[in-house]
Amino acid sequence: MSKVFKVEIGGRELSFETGRLAQQANGSVLVRHGESAVLVTAVISDNEREGIDFLPLTVDYKEMAYASGRIPGGFFRREIGRPSDKETLTSRFIDRPLRPLFPKGIKNEIQIIATVLSGDLEVDPDMTALNGAAAALEMSDIPFLGPVAAVRVGKVDGQLVVNPTNSQLKESTLNLIVAGAPQGLVMVEGGGRMAQEEEVLEALFFAQEHLKPILDLLGRMREEIGLPKRSVVKPDYGDLPQKIEALARDRILAAVTHLEKKARQQGMDLVRQEVLEALAQEVEGREKEAGAILQEIQKRTVREMVLREQRRLDGRSFADVRAITCEIGMLSRTHGAAVFTRGDTQALAVATLGTPSDEQKIETLTGETFKSFMLHYNFPPYSVGETRMLRGPGRREIGHGALAERAISQVLPTAEEFPYTIRIVSEILSSNGSSSMATVCGASLALMDAGVPIKAAVAGVAMGLIREGDQVAVLSDILGDEDQLGDMDFKVAGTAEGITALQMDIKMTGLTREIMAQALSQARDARLHILGKMNEVIDAPSLTLKEHAPKIIVLTINPDKIREVIGPGGKVVKSIVAATGVKIDIEDDGRIHISSATQSAADEAIRIINEIIAEPEVGKTYLGKVKKIMDFGAFVEIMPGTDGLVHISELEHHRVNAVTDVLKEGDEVMVKVLEADRQGKIRLSRKALIPYDGPEPQPSERRPGRVHKDRPR
Numbered sequence: 001m002s003k004v005f006k007v008e009i010g011g012r013e014l015s016f017e018t019g020r021l022a023q024q025a026n027g028s029v030l031v032r033h034g035e036s037a038v039l040v041t042a043v044i045s046d047n048e049r050e051g052i053d054f055l056p057l058t059v060d061y062k063e064m065a066y067a068s069g070r071i072p073g074g075f076f077r078r079e080i081g082r083p084s085d086k087e088t089l090t091s092r093f094i095d096r097p098l099r100p101l102f103p104k105g106i107k108n109e110i111q112i113i114a115t116v117l118s119g120d121l122e123v124d125p126d127m128t129a130l131n132g133a134a135a136a137l138e139m140s141d142i143p144f145l146g147p148v149a150a151v152r153v154g155k156v157d158g159q160l161v162v163n164p165t166n167s168q169l170k171e172s173t174l175n176l177i178v179a180g181a182p183q184g185l186v187m188v189e190g191g192g193r194m195a196q197e198e199e200v201l202e203a204l205f206f207a208q209e210h211l212k213p214i215l216d217l218l219g220r221m222r223e224e225i226g227l228p229k230r231s232v233v234k235p236d237y238g239d240l241p242q243k244i245e246a247l248a249r250d251r252i253l254a255a256v257t258h259l260e261k262k263a264r265q266q267g268m269d270l271v272r273q274e275v276l277e278a279l280a281q282e283v284e285g286r287e288k289e290a291g292a293i294l295q296e297i298q299k300r301t302v303r304e305m306v307l308r309e310q311r312r313l314d315g316r317s318f319a320d321v322r323a324i325t326c327e328i329g330m331l332s333r334t335h336g337a338a339v340f341t342r343g344d345t346q347a348l349a350v351a352t353l354g355t356p357s358d359e360q361k362i363e364t365l366t367g368e369t370f371k372s373f374m375l376h377y378n379f380p381p382y383s384v385g386e387t388r389m390l391r392g393p394g395r396r397e398i399g400h401g402a403l404a405e406r407a408i409s410q411v412l413p414t415a416e417e418f419p420y421t422i423r424i425v426s427e428i429l430s431s432n433g434s435s436s437m438a439t440v441c442g443a444s445l446a447l448m449d450a451g452v453p454i455k456a457a458v459a460g461v462a463m464g465l466i467r468e469g470d471q472v473a474v475l476s477d478i479l480g481d482e483d484q485l486g487d488m489d490f491k492v493a494g495t496a497e498g499i500t501a502l503q504m505d506i507k508m509t510g511l512t513r514e515i516m517a518q519a520l521s522q523a524r525d526a527r528l529h530i531l532g533k534m535n536e537v538i539d540a541p542s543l544t545l546k547e548h549a550p551k552i553i554v555l556t557i558n559p560d561k562i563r564e565v566i567g568p569g570g571k572v573v574k575s576i577v578a579a580t581g582v583k584i585d586i587e588d589d590g591r592i593h594i595s596s597a598t599q600s601a602a603d604e605a606i607r608i609i610n611e612i613i614a615e616p617e618v619g620k621t622y623l624g625k626v627k628k629i630m631d632f633g634a635f636v637e638i639m640p641g642t643d644g645l646v647h648i649s650e651l652e653h654h655r656v657n658a659v660t661d662v663l664k665e666g667d668e669v670m671v672k673v674l675e676a677d678r679q680g681k682i683r684l685s686r687k688a689l690i691p692y693d694g695p696e697p698q699p700s701e702r703r704p705g706r707v708h709k710d711r712p713r
Contacts, residue, residue, distance in 0.1 A: 027140025035120035040132030097179035178207035183509035194498030336450025344432035349442030377401035407493035407501035434462035460493030644682030
């Protein structure tokens with residue numbers, strides 16, 4: 001039986017309908033917001049996966065082209081194959097706040113599928129899908145410690161707005177996705193236009209207030225129609241944890257106090273080996289259980305050490321940033337390159353400049369869009385000392401690249417200021433915490449090395465948090481181990497002026513405003529420190545492009561002349577490219593982008609185009625070619641595609657009986673422009689350029705150069 005629950009958010013109704021569609025799923029809901037409609041299903045398998053130590057959760061978000069009345073592009077004309085970056089990123093947005101709320105011990109496959117059935121061109125369906133996933137889990141029998149809900153926050157004309165429209169987001173100085181539970185925030189993703197820390201803090205807790213009506217509604221849905229939850233059998237380790245802790249605790253403490261990452265890993269490997277050997281009979285066949293117990297003891301030991309001794313794994317204080325080195329210009333053929341190293345984390349960022357035709361075409365619910373800036377993040381296995389097959393980018397790589405792209409995009413020049421398509425590739429050469437923020441720093445350096453006139457340098461830092469009761473430690477520039485054992489991963493990127501991007505995942509409840517304020521303040525101090533180190537290497541964009549970078553010149557012509565530059569079937573523009581070796585992109589508004597490896601080739605292309613589009617000037621002399629002979633005169637081409645008439649009376653100072661007595665087709669002749677009217681008719685004269693010593697013409701005589709409508713004498 002169908003049932004609908006409604007709540008108003010941001011002046012628009014958010015409704016959840018259940019019991020009507022996809023009824024064989026464990027939980028299904030049709031969520032509507034504006035004209036968006038998203039069907040979200042949650043299904044759990046009946047069989048457990050043996051031998052796993054992770055939550056087997058899969059989240060897939062899919063935008064169907066029919067949702068906005070479109071037919072997909074491509075040969076097959078259907079939504080198949082690899083998901084778009086937008087779909088991948090939205091799947092991550094849905095996954096991140098849900099995953100921590102599943103009870104430990106679930107080994108059954110769980111799949112959440114969100115399908116956009118109707119797309120509102122003004123309301124992005126991503127938040128609708130996330131709220132739908134939470135509702136489907138709440139109503140199902142799948143174990144879930146919800147509810148959780150999400151909203152988007154913008155700031156338009158100085159006022160915070162919940163779930164702003166796409167039109168409002170174009171003017172907004174903030175764009176934050178915020179997810180939260182009744183106990184507090186659990187996930188943040190977004191960016192701003194040089195936003196201040198207090199501004200971000202205000203937006204986060206503004207969002208928390210607007211989450212409450214959705215959370216209350218989800219709670220009511222669970223009470224009224226929710227199914228009883230399946231029980232989760234927690235593993236019974238017996239007295240094995242006590243035996244392992246008694247044997248391993250001191251050894252773990254000694255292992256984790258090594259300052260070097262590799263030494264800590266080797267120390268823990270040795271502890272694991274010694275424990276398994278000492279308890280061989282007790283752990284036989286239970287090696288994975290013993291490993292999980294050791295990890296839990298390690299986590300607890302390190303957290304206690306940090307809070308008790310106020311000391312981190314590598315010996316730093318809470319606010320210290322690891323040693324930083326920067327290098328630029330080490331690759332001779334690239335357009336810009338930089339290596340950014342912070343502790344054991346190292347990123348090589350390479351910038352490539354292209355022409356407008358290199359823009360990326362993207363199909364979305366709203367139609368085709370084009371991107372002139374792309375940032376791609378690669379995480380090869382050697383960066384963490386591992387071996388595995390090289391595949392295409394996974395969700396993590398796409399998510400980290402999108403975060404860094406958002407951080408950098410706020411400082412890029414406009415197309416009018418810098419008419420290039422820009423691509424940055426970040427190769428993570430070594431990773432020990434916050435490689436995405438190292439990518440931001442490396443990308444900023446590479447752009448300046450390439451000569452891209454960015455507005456300011458951008459840096460990023462990852463913050464961590466450990467909290468036990470009233471004891472709180474906010475950690476700057478966290479290590480990989482600190483990320484795993486901590487309660488928060490908070491990445492902040494920006495310029496010296498303000499924040500351009502942030503991402504936060506929270507694993508604890510009760511995050512207070514005071515803790516968030518401290519984290520933002522500490523992140524700003526760390527960011528300014530990193531920017532200072534970067535400025536020591538390069539503090540402003542290079543004034544010239546690299547030798548191998550394309551030279552792009554923008555020529556603006558009358559749009560009516562575009563067809564003359566292109567020519568029939570593209571014949572003219574192809575001939576220019578063949579003659580000069582340049583690349584030409586022509587816009588409908590009359591802008592012509594000429595890109596070339598050399599300035600001389602670009603200058604030659606400009607000269608040819610200027611000749612094609614040139615307008616005849618009255619009084620100016622041209623060397624023309626006779627194209628056609630008529631009884632009353634000759635048509636002479638004075639520019640490519642531009643003809644004018646030399647009337648028979650303008651051939652000589654004396655009377656001419658026949659045009660062919662003076663000119664023949666194919667002759668080259670010097671002529672002067674007497675008149676050029678708005679209809680494109682051009683009057684030319686040959687005799688105006690011939691010296692004349694005869695008598696002055698009488699008033700009754702016909703005036704030279706005048707065109708008569710009657711036939712020639």
